[in-house]
Every structure is written in structure tokens, then in C-alpha cells.
Amino acid sequence: MLDAKFNDPRGEARLFTRRVILSGLVAILCLAAVVARLVYLQVFNSEHYRTLSEDNRVRVEPLPPMRGLIYDRNNVLLADNVPSYSLQIIPGKVDDIAQTIDALSRLININDVDRQRFERLRRQHRRFDGVPIRLDLSDTERARFAVHSHRFPGVQIHAELLRYYPFGVDTSHVLGYVGRINEREMERIDPSAYAGTSHIGKIGIEKAYEDALHGKVGFQQVEINARGRVLRTLEEQLPTSGEDLVLFLDIDLQQDIMRAMAGKRGAVVAIDPNSGGVLAMVSTPGFDANLFVDGISVKDYVALRDSIDKPLYNRAVRGQYPPASTIKPFIGLGGLASGAISFRDGKYCGGYFQLPGHSHRYRCWKRSGHGTLTVTDAVVQSCDVFFYRLAHDMGIERLDRFLADFGFGAKTGIDFADELGGLLPTPEWKERVRGRPWYPGETLIVGIGQGAFLVTPLQLAAATAAMANHGTYFQPRMVQAVRDPSTGLVHTTEAVSHRIAVDGEAKWQGIVDAMALVVEGSRGTARRIRNRLIRIAGKTGTAQVFTIGQTERYNEAQVAERMRDHALFIAFAPIEAPQIAVAVIVENGRHGGSTAAPIARQVIDSYLLKRRVEPPPPPGADADGD
Structure with a gap:
């Protein structure tokens, strides 16, 4: 019985046949899948894989x-x-x-x-x-690697x-x-x-x-x-x-200024008044730009970054300083333009000024006073009281509007990266930023270029250039032309300018004459730089680094070097047909007339007379004001 059960040739044949058929179907299906995949790859998607194949041999x-x-x-x-x-x-x-x-x-x-x-x-x-x-x-090193390059696949x-x-x-x-x-x-x-x-x-x-x-x-x-x-x-x-x-840059002038500023912290900007072209832009101390091209070492970078002298900081376009007395010619012109004064009007200086109903004394640099001065005298002798009175008469709104025309309080728009715009303070600004009202005394301080009023050396140079050409303000420019090296085609950059509204050429000329007397007059604060070959018009300035109390006196000998006043000077020359306008700021340089003005004189001599510049002698005490 058992043998009959397990001995079934027919059943075994059927089972074998089914298995063969099933195996054949599976083989056929697998072959069909392979064929279908080959058709898909070689017919329908051939372009894609041809591209990938090309990428294996084409780079x-x-x-x-x-x-x-x-x-x-x-x-x-x-x-x-x-x-x-x-x-x-x-x-x-x-x-x-x-x-x-x-x-x-x-x-x-x-x-x-x-x-x-x-x-x-x-x-x-x-x-x-x-x-x-x-x-x-x-x-x-290149030769040594070339000999052993076969040992380093993937290195070149x-x-x-x-x-x-x-x-x-x-x-x-x-x-x-x-x-x-x-x-x-x-x-x-x-x-x-x-x-x-x-x-x-x-x-x-x-x-x-x-x-x-x-x-x-x-x-x-x-x-x-x-x-x-x-x-x-x-x-x-x-x-x-x-x-x-x-x-527009003149590299000879640039190098001469670097020599004149050797050992000093500050900035010098020189501009062509007829185009706005920047002839020189110096910020000292500087740094070697070649160190950064292929990656500066950590040691060198830390030394530059942490230096107390801030060599990486571009003072020419980012340094913000009180303009001090360099602003007085512009304030004087504003008074003339607004009708607040005339050339014949005199204002009395008794050594200080008091607002009506106030006990606070706003002092002049000359404690004994200057007596009665015209605007010309006040610019020449840099009388603070005269400009306190004038600023009070004009009011902060008229002052701000007029000074803004000279570019103060805003970026100049120069074709240069990372420029700052300075600060021309207004009542609205103070309310917005400090949450406090504007006080009349702050208007007086603006009138002598102190307090919250801040300018960059570039702004000051551009404004001086506008004064030199009697009211045409050119937006400063670095690039004179862009040249295509393959075709030689040259595209010249266009000057952008506006006119500063002042009625009457006599007002411009009167302020320029006053600035000329700053250098040429017997009581001028920059008379030490008088030049027999070139007539220079200028204005000195000395900006306080910290505030002095009502009853205190500034004792330079007792003040730390980095807390001493900043020295400023603006100038242009020749007066008859100006070709260069200069702004000089020497940090903690003490006096504009004795420190900054001689540097400006060297800049002008270098550009107009092509004289080599040597570092100026150590400054002496300034006898008369700024």
C-alpha cells in the first residue's frame, strides 16, 4: 500500500512539467525585464546616459x-x-x-x-x-614637489x-x-x-x-x-x-602726505575743486594691504586689530570729528546769505556770551575778549563769541538747512565703499535718538563746530572745495575713467554737482578774503604758513576731546596725550584760480595753526610746486586761538 502511494509516475511527470513551465515563465519574464530595461536605457533615455558617459571623459x-x-x-x-x-x-x-x-x-x-x-x-x-x-x-619647493609628484595622486x-x-x-x-x-x-x-x-x-x-x-x-x-x-x-x-x-589720485602727492603725517594719527583729503576728483586720501597709521591678499596670519591680524592706533580704520571716510572752528567760514557765509548779518555789522566779544535769562557763560578761547568784530575779523581771529551770537540769531533750522547744502550731515556719495555720513544735529534728531528736547545753548555750540556736530575729513574737504569755487558743490569722485583693456575704449565718469544758493558774488568773495587773511593777515591764526609763491586761503580748528567745566582751564601739560585736542585745518589754493582743496585732521594734535596748517602747506607745495615733502618740525604752542 505504501509503495503504491509513493510510486506515482504520472503525478511526478505533471509536477515536473509544471515546474519547468513555471521556471520557463520566470526566465521569460526576467529576460523581458532585461530587454525592457535595455530598450529604456538605449532608446528612450539614450541622450541622458550618453551625456553621463561623455562626462567620464570630458571635463x-x-x-x-x-x-x-x-x-x-x-x-x-x-x-x-x-x-x-x-x-x-x-x-x-x-x-x-x-x-x-x-x-x-x-x-x-x-x-x-x-x-x-x-x-x-x-x-x-x-x-x-x-x-x-x-x-x-x-x-x-615647486621643483622638490615635481620630483615626487607621482607619489601624490590628487595633489597638484x-x-x-x-x-x-x-x-x-x-x-x-x-x-x-x-x-x-x-x-x-x-x-x-x-x-x-x-x-x-x-x-x-x-x-x-x-x-x-x-x-x-x-x-x-x-x-x-x-x-x-x-x-x-x-x-x-x-x-x-x-x-x-x-x-x-x-x-584722480596723484601717487606722488599721496606719498608726500604719508611722509608729512609720519608718526601721527589722522587723515588728509585733497580734492580738485573743479571736478570733485580726489587727488589724495590718506589715513594714518596705515597697513600693508599685501598681507591680506592670500590670507593674513593670525598673529599679524591680531596685531593690527588690537593696535591702540587702529591702523585698519579708514579715518578719511569713517572718522567722525567735531569740525571746530573750520566751520566758522560756512556759518559766516550762512549769516550773510540769510541776512542775519552784513559785512559792516559788528558783534561784541567780552570773553563770553550768555543767553538772555541764563547764567551759564559760553566762553571764547580768548578770555579777555576780542572787542567788537565784523564777520571778516571774526573768521580771521576765530572769535567764538561772535559765532555764538550769529548762531543764536540764525536759529538751528536755518543753520541746518544752509550747512546741509555743503554736504554736512549726509554721505557725500563718493564712489567708495563703507563711507559714513557724519552728523548734523537737529531738534528732530535729538528727540528721536536721545528722547530729549533741543536746548538753545546747543545751537550756540553748533555755531562753533562742537558738541554733537560731527564731520568726516572727506566731507570737510568737499565743502572746502565748494567754498573755493564760490558755490558749486561737486560730489567727490575717486575714478576718473574706466578702460577696457581689450578694446582700449575709455569711459569717463561724469561729474555730479549742485549750486549752493547764496545771492551775490560779493558774499562768497568776502568770506574767501577772510580765509585769505587767516593765512596772510598779521593776526591770522595760520599766518606761519604764509607762502610767497602761492596765495592760500584757510581756516584753523581745534576740537575738544572732552568737556571743560565752567570754572576750569585747559592745562595741556596735565592732559594725557590721547585726550588732547584734535588739530584741524582746511585750505585751498591758489586763491585766484583754485586747483586743490585740502582738509587735515591730526588726532590729539593740540592746535590747528601749529600742527595741521603746516601739513596743509606741504600738501599744497607738493601738488602745485612739485616740492618733495619732509616731515614737519615738532609743533610749538599756538599763540592766537586755533
């Missing part, structure tokens, strides 16, 4: 453009591009990066700073981008053009510098526009004109083998070089 490489050059007004090169060689690692082609760096360090000096920079840059790049592990290789020497500033410290604040693109900048730029480029303008002209200087990236399609070696170039589109800039 698109960006061709970075050459950055535009920067020249001074006489075509002296101020910003150049020089070749530099770096050692780069392509992370996607290196199995053990740490081991590779250790092996490289036995051939080439690689320190901790290099390693830290590599890790930081590595996070910003794709796996198959080259990341520098050592910058600025010497010829010996990369040649590029880096920015170089031939005049270093002398142009650091005006040109600015380029540096490696950081993460924050990567978020705002177009990555395709900076493919193959690692640098961008950080400050100054380099930042303001980044779009013009950068140029346009090119590309090339190259055929590579399995090891990534380039076999041939299939297609190429050359990059477009950045445009060159020609500045």
Missing part, C-alpha cells in the same frame, strides 16, 4: 579672468597682478587626506596655520575642487595671478584690498560668475568697483583619461579681463 574647466588694473592720474600702476603658485589637494581624489598632508609636510613646510586654512576652505568647496594646502611656493601645483600693491602702506586705505571669498560672500555672489576665482574686493576701491574689476569667467572642455590627465582641449571660450581703472 569643463573654468578659466578665471584677469582682474583689472588700477592706475593713478599719471598712469602709474597702483594695483597689479603677479603670478603665484600654490599646492592644492583635490579631496575627492585622495583616500587619506591627513596622511597625504603629513607626507607632503616632509617635503614642503606646512604649518598649523596652513592646515587650519585648508580645513576651512575645504568646507566651502566641492569634493573635486582644488583646495590650497600651501600658498606662495618658492621655486625650490596651481598657478594663478594674485593682486599686488606696489605702494603697500601708502595706498592701503584708498585702494583697499582683495582677499579670499568667505562663506558670507559666497551666499550673495553668483557662483558661476566666480568659478575658478577665489578672491573678491573687500574694502575701498577694490570693493566699490568689484563688478568692473572682476571680469567674466571663461571655460574650456578638455578630454581626460582614466587618471584625470588632460589629453586635449575640445572647446574653449576665453575669459574677459576686468576693466582697468584710472583714478
